Each structure stands twice: as structure tokens, then as C-alpha cells.
Amino acid sequence: MSAPEPAASSSGEARKIRKIIHIDMDAFFASVEQRDNPDLRGKPVAVGHGRARGVVAAASYEARAFGVHSAMPSVTAQRKCPELIFTPPRFDVYRAVSLQIRKIFARHTPLIEPLSLDEAYLDLTDCLDDGETATQAAEKIRAAILAETGLTASAGVSYNKFLAKMASDQRKPNGLFVITPKQGPAFVAALPVRKFHGVGPATADKMKKLGIETGADLRACDPHVLAHHFGKAGAFYAAIARGEDHRPVKPDRERKSIGAENTFLADIFTPEAMQEKIAPIVTKVFAACERLRLFGRTVTVKVKYADFQQLTRAQTQSAPVASCDDLSHRAQNLLRPLFPSSKGVRLLGVTVSGFEEMQGEADQLGFAFPCD
Amino acid sequence: MKVTLERSALLKSLGHVHRVVERRNTIPILSNVLLSASGEGLQLKATDLDLEVTEITPADIGQKGATTLPAHTLYEIVRKLPDGAQVSLEAGDNGQLQLRSGRSRFNLQSLPESDFPDLATGDLTHAFKIPAAELKRLIDKTQFAISSEETRYYLNGVFMHVAEVDGQAFLRAVATDGHRLARLETPAPAGAVGMPGIIIPRKAVAEVQKLIEDPEAEIGVELSSTKIRFSIGPVVLTTKLIDGSFPDYARVIPTQNDKFLTVERKDFAEAVDRVSTISSERGRAVKLAVSDGKLVLSVTNPDSGSAVEELEVDYDGAALEIGFNARYLLDIAGQLDSDTALFKMNDSGSPTIIADRDGASALYVLMPMRV
Numbered sequence: 001m002s003a004p005e006p007a008a009s010s011s012g013e014a015r016k017i018r019k020i021i022h023i024d025m026d027a028f029f030a031s032v033e034q035r036d037n038p039d040l041r042g043k044p045v046a047v048g049h050g051r052a053r054g055v056v057a058a059a060s061y062e063a064r065a066f067g068v069h070s071a072m073p074s075v076t077a078q079r080k081c082p083e084l085i086f087t088p089p090r091f092d093v094y095r096a097v098s099l100q101i102r103k104i105f106a107r108h109t110p111l112i113e114p115l116s117l118d119e120a121y122l123d124l125t126d127c128l129d130d131g132e133t134a135t136q137a138a139e140k141i142r143a144a145i146l147a148e149t150g151l152t153a154s155a156g157v158s159y160n161k162f163l164a165k166m167a168s169d170q171r172k173p174n175g176l177f178v179i180t181p182k183q184g185p186a187f188v189a190a191l192p193v194r195k196f197h198g199v200g201p202a203t204a205d206k207m208k209k210l211g212i213e214t215g216a217d218l219r220a221c222d223p224h225v226l227a228h229h230f231g232k233a234g235a236f237y238a239a240i241a242r243g244e245d246h247r248p249v250k251p252d253r254e255r256k257s258i259g260a261e262n263t264f265l266a267d268i269f270t271p272e273a274m275q276e277k278i279a280p281i282v283t284k285v286f287a288a289c290e291r292l293r294l295f296g297r298t299v300t301v302k303v304k305y306a307d308f309q310q311l312t313r314a315q316t317q318s319a320p321v322a323s324c325d326d327l328s329h330r331a332q333n334l335l336r337p338l339f340p341s342s343k344g345v346r347l348l349g350v351t352v353s354g355f356e357e358m359q360g361e362a363d364q365l366g367f368a369f370p371c372d
Numbered sequence: 373m374k375v376t377l378e379r380s381a382l383l384k385s386l387g388h389v390h391r392v393v394e395r396r397n398t399i400p401i402l403s404n405v406l407l408s409a410s411g412e413g414l415q416l417k418a419t420d421l422d423l424e425v426t427e428i429t430p431a432d433i434g435q436k437g438a439t440t441l442p443a444h445t446l447y448e449i450v451r452k453l454p455d456g457a458q459v460s461l462e463a464g465d466n467g468q469l470q471l472r473s474g475r476s477r478f479n480l481q482s483l484p485e486s487d488f489p490d491l492a493t494g495d496l497t498h499a500f501k502i503p504a505a506e507l508k509r510l511i512d513k514t515q516f517a518i519s520s521e522e523t524r525y526y527l528n529g530v531f532m533h534v535a536e537v538d539g540q541a542f543l544r545a546v547a548t549d550g551h552r553l554a555r556l557e558t559p560a561p562a563g564a565v566g567m568p569g570i571i572i573p574r575k576a577v578a579e580v581q582k583l584i585e586d587p588e589a590e591i592g593v594e595l596s597s598t599k600i601r602f603s604i605g606p607v608v609l610t611t612k613l614i615d616g617s618f619p620d621y622a623r624v625i626p627t628q629n630d631k632f633l634t635v636e637r638k639d640f641a642e643a644v645d646r647v648s649t650i651s652s653e654r655g656r657a658v659k660l661a662v663s664d665g666k667l668v669l670s671v672t673n674p675d676s677g678s679a680v681e682e683l684e685v686d687y688d689g690a691a692l693e694i695g696f697n698a699r700y701l702l703d704i705a706g707q708l709d710s711d712t713a714l715f716k717m718n719d720s721g722s723p724t725i726i727a728d729r730d731g732a733s734a735l736y737v738l739m740p741m742r743v
Binding site: 032036092096097103319363364365368369 | 396398524548550553615619621624675695721723737741742
């Protein structure tokens with residue numbers, strides 16, 4: 001007999017089944033536009049710029065019926081759906097609505113992990129009222145979102161993040177789907193791996209070559225083989241194939257970088273054009289750094305050429321970026337050797353990373369509030 | 373609707389209410405200010421759905437009525453009119469409103485007053501009056517500690533409640549961001565006793581602070597568990613309260629700290645400010661090494677060097693080293709009133725109390741940093 005384990009003796013407590021909800025707003029940007037402009041309701045709408053080189057940031061369900069989807073070039077979208085109405089994005093409004101939604105979440109749990117403006121994981125394990133189920137809470141949240149923002153959301157309810165995310169996709173739009181611990185493994189087994197959140201097209205192709213096309217195939221695969229082919233991610237794939245995902249819902253997801261990029265209407269070639277085009281990008285990035293109070297030591301620039309070939313250049317200095325001028329200076333130093341360019345440049349981007357503030361923050365001790 | 377009034381009176385009222393209007397709005401009517409002309413004068417009202425400010429200003433009422441106009445545009449127009457000018461506002465029939473003053477004429481697109489939202493106040497259960505200077509002090513000295521962390525929304529305001537100490541009732545204001553805490557108190561005004569503990573949102577607190585212009589005035593306060601209303605002269609501000617429970621803050625205020633240090637407040641703040649120059653990023657730690665009669669402040673920045681400064685202090689406890697965020701120390705030093713600051717410390721990992729040496733009405737608690 002091994003030594004007694006006092007923690008595990010109170011059976012069940014150690015492995016409490018979690019209650020995770022994934023909330024996903026339906027066609028978020030497009031729905032906001034349809035809400036605020038009655039002329040757009042019931043019509044195929046794309047949020048984005050309709051001009052050459054624009055891309056669709058979001059498509060209404062009416063537009064999706066024509067095969068229009070986000071990240072599609074505007075020109076392609078217009079061809080697929082000649083009646084498509086383009087409306088410029090209003091990010092301030094989306095951000096404001098996003099905050100409204102987060103306030104609704106906060107009434108239910110402090111454990112909120114936003115993935116983007118329109119998606120979040122919530123952990124309600126310890127926050128449900130007496131007798132309330134996670135499904136009821138999810139319905140309450142969806143109803144509150146509709147009542148307070150006039151927008152619909154879909155919810156996935158399950159016992160981990162992976163399954164909650166997969167579940168929210170099942171009854172879109174304006175629906176709710178539950179995957180119980182009993183149903184989890186069977187649900188995953190039937191799912192094609194390319195639909196797994198966290199498995200991109202490249203990984204899916206690689207898996208296909210290994211004969212893995214469904215969750216069941218993935219589960220049958222030796223975890224060591226997965227680890228061999230996919231490294232660290234292999235262990236994650238092996239776990240999710242069993243419906244297991246122990247990742248916690250992290251309320252303050254650390255930001256690792258702040259960046260922005262711009263695609264130009266016409267390709268640029270000269271150093272002067274580079275200087276002109278990089279200025280607004282730098283301003284935008286530094287403003288974001290200031291707002292988030294994150295000042296990194298590493299500056300990365302990205303260049304995409306007319307032939308879509310892409311390269312990045314990065315430099316780390318001993319001191320963090322101190323001002324907009326400083327950032328501009330560092331970005332231009334990295335870009336200067338690349339201009340004049342014989343190939344046209346269609347996109348420039350600037351990213352700041354290597355934040356130090358986190359270390360400082362971690363050193364600050366906090367009050368131990370009783371029920372915080 | 374038709375009203376005429378003096379530019380300065382209109383500007384003053386607009387100045388009070390238009391700040392409530394968010395610059396960017398998802399709902400068009402919220403960008404507008406409601407103007408209603410009645411026997412009492414011209415009433416202006418602005419809201420962001422959580423907070424509402426109204427003010428009645430004397431005016432010549434030619435015709436009663438009401439409409440709404442874009443708040444910031446109207447404010448800018450009136451601001452730019454010459455001093456001493458008369459302003460007339462007259463509703464047209466095509467949904468426009470004409471503003472005339474001297475030779476200027478503006479036609480402004482209005483939205484119907486029936487669309488303007490109302491903060492249904494419900495019954496306000498408690499009412500009291502408080503001297504403006506007292507209320508301002510409660511706000512001024514706690515505001516800096518309000519948290520802006522959205523996930524802890526119940527810390528995004530000032531907690532007000534009545535506490536009884538040695539048989540006397542005090543009205544207390546408390547704010548914390550989890551790292552520092554500020555607690556102010558004043559003898560509870562009659563009528564406050566029995567009120568529920570409430571959390572007044574940051575924005576409302578800041579507005580009340582700005583609206584208090586005359587420290588000699590009395591401010592009327594009415595509240596329920598969901599709303600609070602301040603009557604400040606002709607201005608009435610009503611706000612929803614934060615719907616959450618403020619943590620039991622008393623538990624983080626230490627009672628057993630026995631290492632007492634007193635220091636000249638101004639000298640201390642200046643020294644902290646000087647040594648923290650060396651830390652290039654914001655919010656870096658300052659180390660306080662205390663021993664008999666001496667306080668050594670130091671900052672070490674591996675990239676740029678180090679700084680040390682020594683101060684004479686009143687201290688006879690065991691030697692102690694403790695780190696604090698320089699910004700937080702300066703914030704608190706800036707709030708203290710007396711010339712001498714009193715630190716009550718325990719150890720380098722526990723909360724420290726900072727207060728005025730004489731007078732217990734303001735109390736600050738600060739968590740250390742690891743150094």
C-alpha cells in the first residue's frame with residue numbers, strides 16, 4: 001500500500017466536473033450593422049470595404065447563403081453575390097457592444113476569457129445559483145444579450161473549453177447545444193478532425209496522410225505517434241480525441257504582442273512611400289501600447305510583396321519602446337534596407353512584443369479578499 | 373417650443389449636462405440632450421442610460437414644448453457665441469430646430485423627445501443632506517483607488533455605507549483596486565443611518581466631483597439599493613448603482629501592525645519621486661529599508677543603474693525591508709493632509725497602513741511589491 005492521500009480521500013472533490021459555456025455572437029459585425037440600419041435587414045451584407053483589395057470582415061447570414069464568408073476578398077464576394085451590400089466597419093461600435101456583452105457575462109461569473117470581440121469562454125462551475133443548471137444560465141445570458149443589445153448569440157455548454165466551443169457551432173444561429181460528459185467522447189469520435197478547433201488546414205492534411213480523418217481515428221492513434229508528428233500539440237490532440245481538455249478559463253489572457261498592418265491600394269516601391277505609409281501604422285500601434293500600458297523591447301516589421309511573398313525583420317533592444325517617434329525610428333531602421341524595392345510592396349505591418357510590464361505586475365501583491 | 377435665454381446661462385447648463393453624453397454612441401438618441409420648456413424655465417437633460425443629469429435654467433418661454441438636439445454640437449455652438457448674447461431656440465415643423473443669436477442662425481436636426489430614455493428611478497428610500505465640502509472630500513480622497521478592471525466590476529466605484537464605531541455612526545467611502553485601498557469617513561448625516569451599502573460607479577463619482585462648485589452648499593442625497601440621486605444646486609444627477617457586492621474590505625485592513633514609522637510627508641514624496649526616476653518603466657518598485665531612526669529608499673534597474681536616498685524618520689521597531697510601487701506611494705502621499713505621514717507596517721508580504729499622524733478620518737492600505 002502506498003501512503004494515504006488525504007486530498008483524494010474526499011472522493012469526487014478532486015475532479016469536480018466543470019461547467020463551461022462558450023458564447024459566440026451570430027455574424028457579429030454584420031448583425032450590428034443590420035440592427036442599426038433597417039435598410040440592411042434581410043439583405044446580404046458584408047462588413048468591409050468593397051473596393052479592390054478589400055476583404056470581407058464579416059458576412060450576414062443572407063450573404064453566407066451565397067457562399068460569402070469572412071476573410072474573402074471583396075471582389076470574389078461581390079462576384080458570388082452581385083446584390084451584396086458593403087458597409088464600412090465601425091469598430092468603436094463593435095467594441096462598445098462587446099463591453100456590454102462582457103458586463104452581462106460578469107453578472108454570472110468573474111471567470112471570463114474573451115477570445116475576440118464576439119466570443120468568450122465562461123466558467124460557471126462555482127457560480128451557479130442553487131438548483132440552476134449551466135444550460136439555464138446560458139439561456140439567461142442569451143436572453144439578456146438579446147434584450148440589452150438586440151443581437152442574437154449562440155451558446156455551447158459542456159465540461160471543457162474544447163467541447164463548449166464545438167457545441168456553440170452546432171445550433172448556429174441563435175441556438176444552444178449541450179454536450180454532457182457522457183456524450184463527449186462519442187461527439188468527438190464522429191467529428192471530422194478538420195472541424196476541430198485548433199486543427200488548421202495544414203494539420204488536417206498532415207493527419208489525413210497518417211490516415212486520421214475523424215475523432216475516432218485520432219483516438220485510435222498512439223499518443224506517442226501523435227507526439228512524434230505534432231510535437232507538443234500531439235498530446236493536446238490525443239486528449240481532445242478522448243473529449244478531455246483541462247485548460248482553465250483564463251480571465252486575464254496575457255497579451256503577447258500588439259501590432260497593426262495595412263494593405264495599400266497601389267503597390268509601393270520607394271523609401272519615401274514607405275515612410276509615408278508606415279507612419280499611420282506606427283501611430284496606431286503605439287496608441288494601443290499606451291492604452292494597454294504595455295511597452296515591449298522587440299519591434300517586428302512585416303512586408304508582403306505583390307507576388308504575396310512575405311518577410312519579417314525583427315530587432316530587440318535593451319530598452320522598451322518609449323515613444324511614438326522611438327517606435328517609428330526602430331521600424332524604419334528595419335525597413336530601410338528593403339527599399340527601394342524592385343518588387344511592389346502591397347502590405348506593411350509593425351508589431352511590438354517582449355513586454356516587461358508583466359514582470360512588474362507579477363511582483364505586486366494583492367489583497368486577499370474573502371470571496372473574490 | 374420657443375425659448376429665449378442668455379448665452380452664459382445656457383452654456384453653464386450645457387456644460388454640466390453634456391459631459392454625460394458619450395462621444396461615441398451606438399444609439400443615436402443618446403448623443404442628444406433633451407430640452408423641455410415649461411413654466412419653470414428650460415430644462416436640459418442628458419443620459420448614458422446609467423447616469424442622468426438634469427438642470428433647469430431660467431428662460432423666457434414663448435411656447436412650451438420639448439425636443440432633443442445633438443449635445444456636443446449644441447454645446448460647441450453655444451460656446452462659440454459671443455459673451456452676453458441672447459439665444460433663441462424655436463422648433464420648426466420639419467423636425468428641425470432653429471437656433472438664433474445675433475446674426476447667427478443654425479438649423480439643427482432634432483430627434484423626437486418621446487424617444488428620449490428615462491432612468492425609471494423608482495422609490496428612493498433614504499434621504500439626507502451633506503455639506504458639499506464633506507462629500508467632495510469623501511470622493512477626492514478615494515477616487516484614485518477605484519479599480520478599472522472590468523472583470524471585477526464591483527470594484528469599479530466607491531462603496532458608501534454607514535458604520536458604527538464606539539456608538540457613533542459614520543458615513544464611509546471606500547475604494548480599492550485590489551492593490552491599495554482608501555477609506556474615508558465623516559459623521560453620518562441624519563437620515564443616512566439604515567441606508568443600504570451601495571457602490572457608486574466611477575463615472576458618476578467623477579461627475580459629482582465636477583458639479584460641486586460651491587463648497588459651502590448643502591447637497592441633497594436620495595438613494596435606494598439600486599439608484600442614487602444628488603441634488604447640487606439646480607443640477608440633479610441620478611445614477612444606477614453597481615449591482616454587485618463589495619468585498620468585506622475590513623478584513624484586509626490590518627489591526628495588529630506594530631512597526632510604526634513617521635516621516636515628513638513632503639520630504640518622503642520628493643525622495644520617492646527622485647529615486648524612481650531611475651526605473652524606466654512605469655510602476656516599478658521602490659525598496660524601503662527601515663532601521664533605527666533611518667529610512668533608506670532605493671531603486672535598482674538592471675538596465676540603467678541604481679538610486680539611493682536616506683531620510684531621517686521616527687522609528688524604533690525591528691529593522692525591516694519592504695517594497696512598494698512608487699506610483700502608489702506618491703498617490704497616497706498626495707492624498708494625506710497633515711505634514712507627517714504615519715506608516716504602520718508588519719512585514720514585507722503584508723498590507724501596510726498609511727495615514728495622517730493625527731486624525732483618523734482618512735486611512736490608506738497598501739500591499740507591498742516583491743523586491
